[in-house]
Amino acid sequence: xxxxxxxxxxxxxxLDLHQFDRNIERLGTHLRKLSPHLKLRPHMxxxxxxxxxxxxxxxxxxxxxxxxxxxxxxxxxxAGYRDILYAVGLAPAKLGRVARLLGExxxxxxxTDNVATAKAIGAFASKQGVKVAVLIEIDxxxxxxxxKPDDSDQLVAIAEVxxxxxxxRGVMTHGGGSYGLADPEALKLAADQExxxxxxxxxxxxxxxxxxxxxxxxSSPTALADCDRSGITELRAGVFPFFDLVMAGIGVCxxxxxxxxxxxxxxxxxxxxxxxxxxxxxxxxSRDRSTQGQRVDYxxxxxxxxxxxxxxxxxVHSTNQEHGIIALREGARGSLPDIxxxxxxRILPNHACATAAQHAGYNVxxxxxxxxxxxxxxxxx
Amino acid sequence: xxxxxxxxxxxxxxLDLHQFDRNIERLGTHLRKLSPHLKLRPHMxxxxxxxxxxxxxxxxxxxxxxxxxxxxxxxxxxAGYRDILYAVGLAPAKLGRVARLLGExxxxxxxTDNVATAKAIGAFASKQGVKVAVLIEIDxxxxxxxxKPDDSDQLVAIAEVxxxxxxxRGVMTHGGGSYGLADPEALKLAADQExxxxxxxxxxxxxxxxxxxxxxxxSSPTALADCDRSGITELRAGVFPFFDLVMAGIGVCxxxxxxxxxxxxxxxxxxxxxxxxxxxxxxxxSRDRSTQGQRVDYxxxxxxxxxxxxxxxxxVHSTNQEHGIIALREGARGSLPDIxxxxxxRILPNHACATAAQHAGYNVxxxxxxxxxxxxxxxxx
Numbered sequence: 001x002x003x004x005x006x007x008x009x010x011x012x013x014x015l016d017l018h019q020f021d022r023n024i025e026r027l028g029t030h031l032r033k034l035s036p037h038l039k040l041r042p043h044m045x046x047x048x049x050x051x052x053x054x055x056x057x058x059x060x061x062x063x064x065x066x067x068x069x070x071x072x073x074x075x076x077x078x079a080g081y082r083d084i085l086y087a088v089g090l091a092p093a094k095l096g097r098v099a100r101l102l103g104e105x106x107x108x109x110x111x112t113d114n115v116a117t118a119k120a121i122g123a124f125a126s127k128q129g130v131k132v133a134v135l136i137e138i139d140x141x142x143x144x145x146x147x148k149p150d151d152s153d154q155l156v157a158i159a160e161v162x163x164x165x166x167x168x169r170g171v172m173t174h175g176g177g178s179y180g181l182a183d184p185e186a187l188k189l190a191a192d193q194e195x196x197x198x199x200x201x202x203x204x205x206x207x208x209x210x211x212x213x214x215x216x217x218x219s220s221p222t223a224l225a226d227c228d229r230s231g232i233t234e235l236r237a238g239v240f241p242f243f244d245l246v247m248a249g250i251g252v253c254x255x256x257x258x259x260x261x262x263x264x265x266x267x268x269x270x271x272x273x274x275x276x277x278x279x280x281x282x283x284x285x286s287r288d289r290s291t292q293g294q295r296v297d298y299x300x301x302x303x304x305x306x307x308x309x310x311x312x313x314x315x316v317h318s319t320n321q322e323h324g325i326i327a328l329r330e331g332a333r334g335s336l337p338d339i340x341x342x343x344x345x346r347i348l349p350n351h352a353c354a355t356a357a358q359h360a361g362y363n364v365x366x367x368x369x370x371x372x373x374x375x376x377x378x379x380x381x
Numbered sequence: 382x383x384x385x386x387x388x389x390x391x392x393x394x395x396l397d398l399h400q401f402d403r404n405i406e407r408l409g410t411h412l413r414k415l416s417p418h419l420k421l422r423p424h425m426x427x428x429x430x431x432x433x434x435x436x437x438x439x440x441x442x443x444x445x446x447x448x449x450x451x452x453x454x455x456x457x458x459x460a461g462y463r464d465i466l467y468a469v470g471l472a473p474a475k476l477g478r479v480a481r482l483l484g485e486x487x488x489x490x491x492x493t494d495n496v497a498t499a500k501a502i503g504a505f506a507s508k509q510g511v512k513v514a515v516l517i518e519i520d521x522x523x524x525x526x527x528x529k530p531d532d533s534d535q536l537v538a539i540a541e542v543x544x545x546x547x548x549x550r551g552v553m554t555h556g557g558g559s560y561g562l563a564d565p566e567a568l569k570l571a572a573d574q575e576x577x578x579x580x581x582x583x584x585x586x587x588x589x590x591x592x593x594x595x596x597x598x599x600s601s602p603t604a605l606a607d608c609d610r611s612g613i614t615e616l617r618a619g620v621f622p623f624f625d626l627v628m629a630g631i632g633v634c635x636x637x638x639x640x641x642x643x644x645x646x647x648x649x650x651x652x653x654x655x656x657x658x659x660x661x662x663x664x665x666x667s668r669d670r671s672t673q674g675q676r677v678d679y680x681x682x683x684x685x686x687x688x689x690x691x692x693x694x695x696x697v698h699s700t701n702q703e704h705g706i707i708a709l710r711e712g713a714r715g716s717l718p719d720i721x722x723x724x725x726x727r728i729l730p731n732h733a734c735a736t737a738a739q740h741a742g743y744n745v746x747x748x749x750x751x752x753x754x755x756x757x758x759x760x761x762x
Contacts, residue, residue: 006474009475009762010472010474012762045702045703068664068702068703069703088703088704089658089704090648091646091647091648091722091723092722092723093387093391093723094390112648112649114649114650114722116721116722116723117648117649117722117723120722144658144704144706145651145658267469267470267472267498268470268493268494268495268526269495270520270526273523277470277525282735284762286667287668288663288668289668320525320557321734322426322449322469323469323525323526325525340497341495341497341498342498342501353702354668357739358738359761360760360761380740381391381392381393381665
C-alpha cells in the first residue's frame with residue numbers, strides 16, 4: 001500500500017496534494033492565457049481549510065476569495081484575508097455579523113437580488129454608519145436566484161433603495177446551469193451567456209448613473225471553458241482544486257485528475273448478491289447522487305484500489321449510515337474482483353463539496369513515502 | 382415568533398425537547414407493556430450528544446447503548462457509559478481502539494459476519510490477552526450484512542475460529558428492511574422475522590455448544606410494532622427520539638411528532654417560477670432524499686412556519702449547497718403562500734440522522750419563552 005495509507009483511520013478523507021496543485025495550476029494557466037485581466041476570487045466553500053485555502057490563493061496569485069457562509073468569512077478573515085465576497089443572498093438578520101467583519105477591516109461584500117433586502121441593508125448602513133458593499137445577483141440561466149439581466153426596473157430599484165451609505169459594488173452571477181452540460185461547445189455557450197448577463201446588467205446600472213464597477217462570474221465548468229471575458233472584472237470557481245465525478249461527467253476533468261477520495265476498509269461480503277461491504281456509508285460519502293442525471297451514474301462513488309486505480313464498473317451501489325455496499329454497475333461485463341476483508345480501498349466522490357463536508361479534516365498525502373498529514377476543516381454557519 | 386427563534390442563526394438545527402421526551406416515553410411505555418423482560422440498548426448514532434444521550438437512557442432506565450462508530454464509543458465511554466455495542470461489522474485494523482476501551486473497563490462489544498474477521502479477532506485476543514466480546518451479525522431480511530439465520534456451517538465456523546480468549550456473546554440483527562414498509566401488518570411481520578432470525582441462529586450456536594446468551598434485535602419501525610419477543614434479550618432503536626418524514630411515511634409517527642427541524646430564513650423569490658429561496662441548502666438539510674420511494678415524496682423536506690405548523694404541500698423542492706428552493710409540490714391545489722424576505726421557517730427533515738449530521742450542535746427549545754440552549758454534537762470516526 002502506497003502513501004502510508006494504513007495510517008488513515010477508515011473511513012477517512014484523503015487529499016492527493018500533488019493533484020490538488022496540478023488542478024490549480026491548470027486553471028491558473030488557462031486564465032492567465034485567456035483572460036489575464038481577470039481578478040481571481042476562488043470559492044473557498046469546497047476547501048473550508050485555512051491551510052489549503054492559503055495554498056490555493058498563493059498558487060493563483062490572489063488574495064480575493066469567495067465564501068458561502070459567514071462562518072467561512074469569519075474563519076478566513078481571522079487567517080488574514082481582507083477581500084471576501086459572501087456569495088449567497090443575504091438574510092437581513094446577518095447584517096450584524098457583516099458589520100463586525102467590516103469593523104475589523106475586512107471588505108466583506110454581500111449579495112442580494114431583491115428590494116426588501118436592499119432596503120434593509122440601506123437602513124442598516126445609515127443607522128450604523130457602515131459602508132456595506134453590495135453586488136446584485138443576476139440570474140444568467142434560470143437555475144436559482146437573481147434578477148433577470150434585462151430587468152432594468154428591478155435592477156435600478158435595488159440600486160436606488162440601497163441609499164447613500166451602502167455601496168453598490170456591481171453585479172455577479174453563477175453559471176450553475178453548466179452543471180447539467182457535457183460538451184465543450186455547450187460549456188462555451190454557457191460561459192458566454194454567464195459573462196453576457198452581467199455585462200448587460202452592469203450597462204443598465206451604469207446608464208442609470210450607478211458606477212457598479214464589478215462584474216463577477218463563475219463556476220468551475222464555465223471557468224475552464226473558452227470564452228470572451230471582455231468587460232468582466234473577476235472570476236470565481238470552487239471545486240476545481242479537487243474535481244469529482246460530476247466534473248468528470250461534464251468533461252472538464254479526467255477521472256484520474258480527481259484529487260479527493262474516501263479511504264475505506266472492506267468489512268464483509270454477501271457473495272450470493274455480488275456485494276462487498278465496506279465501512280464508508282453515506283456518513284462518509286454523503287448522500288449526494290449528482291451523477292444520477294449524467295451519462296454515467298456512479299451511484300455513491302467509483303471504487304479504486306489503495307493506489308487510486310479504478311476497478312472498472314465497480315461502484316458503491318448503495319449506502320447505509322456506516323455501511324457502503326460495493327457492487328458492479330448494472331450491465332458491467334467483468335466479474336466482481338476478489339477483495340478480502342481488511343483491504344483498504346479508495347472511493348472517488350460524486351461531488352467533492354458534499355463529501356468533504358462530511359469530514360472534520362483531510363488526510364493529506366504528499367508523496368508515496370511521506371507521512372500522511374492531518375489538515376482540519378471547519379464547518380457551520 | 383415563539384421560542385425565541387430569532388436567537389437561532391440560520392440555517393440551524395432545532396430540537397423540540399418536549400417532543401423528544403414524549404417520543405422516548407412512547408417507546409418506553411410500548412416496550413414495558415409488550416416486552417418487559419427486554420434490555421433496552423438505544424442506538425446513539427442519531428443523537429451524537431452526551432447530554433441528549435443521557436436524557437434518553439435515563440428516561441428508558443437503561444445504561445446499555447449502541448453506537449455506529451468507535452468515535453461514538455469513545456465519546457460515550459468518556460461520559461461514563463460502560464456497556465456499549467459497536468454495531469457495524471468490525472474492520473480488523475480497529476481492534477487496537479477496541480482493546481483500549483476494554484482496558485478502560487468498557488464492555489465494548491463488536492460485530493462480524495465472517496470467518497476472516499473472527500479469525501483476526503481471535504488472534505488479537507490471544508496475542509494481547511484481552512477478552513473481546515463478539516456478536517455474530519444475522520441477515521434477517523437481505524438488506525445489508527449478516528449470516529443467513531440457518532447457515533449453521535458459517536455460524537459455527539465463526540464461533541469456532543474466535544478461539545478460547547475472545548467471547549462469543551451472541552447474535553444480533555437489524556431489521557432495516559422495515560424502512561421500505563408502510564402498514565402495521567407488514568411491520569409486525571418484519572418484527573417477527575427479525576426476532577425469529579436471531580432465535581434460530583442462537584439455537585444453532587447453542588446446540589453446537591456455544592452459550593451465545595445475547596439475542597439482539599432492532600430498528601425504530603420494528604421496535605414500535607407489536608411482536609412476540611420471547612427468546613429475545615435486547616432491543617436497539619435509534620431515530621425514534623427525533624422521528625422524521627421517513628418514519629411518518631412508514632406510519633410509525635405523525636408529522637407533528639417530529640422533534641427535529643432546520644430553521645431557515647427566506648432570502649428571495651423567483652415569482653415567475655413559484656419559488657421562495659431560503660438559506661437552508663443541502664449543507665443544512667443533507668442530500669438525503671429517502672422519501673422519494675415513499676407514497677408522499679417531500680423532496681428535501683416539509684416547510685413549516687416558525688411555530689412548526691406545516692404549510693400544505695410546501696416543500697424544499699431542490700437545493701444547492703447553501704440555497705433551498707421552496708415550492709409547492711407538483712399537483713398541489715393550493716397557491717404559494719406569501720412569505721416575505723427575512724421570515725424564519727422550519728423544515729422537517731426526511732432523515733433525522735442525515736440532517737443532524739450536517740450540524741455541529743442542536744438549538745434546544747424547552748418552551749415558548751425559555752431561551753434556546755446550544756447542545757453540541759460530535760462526529761467523525
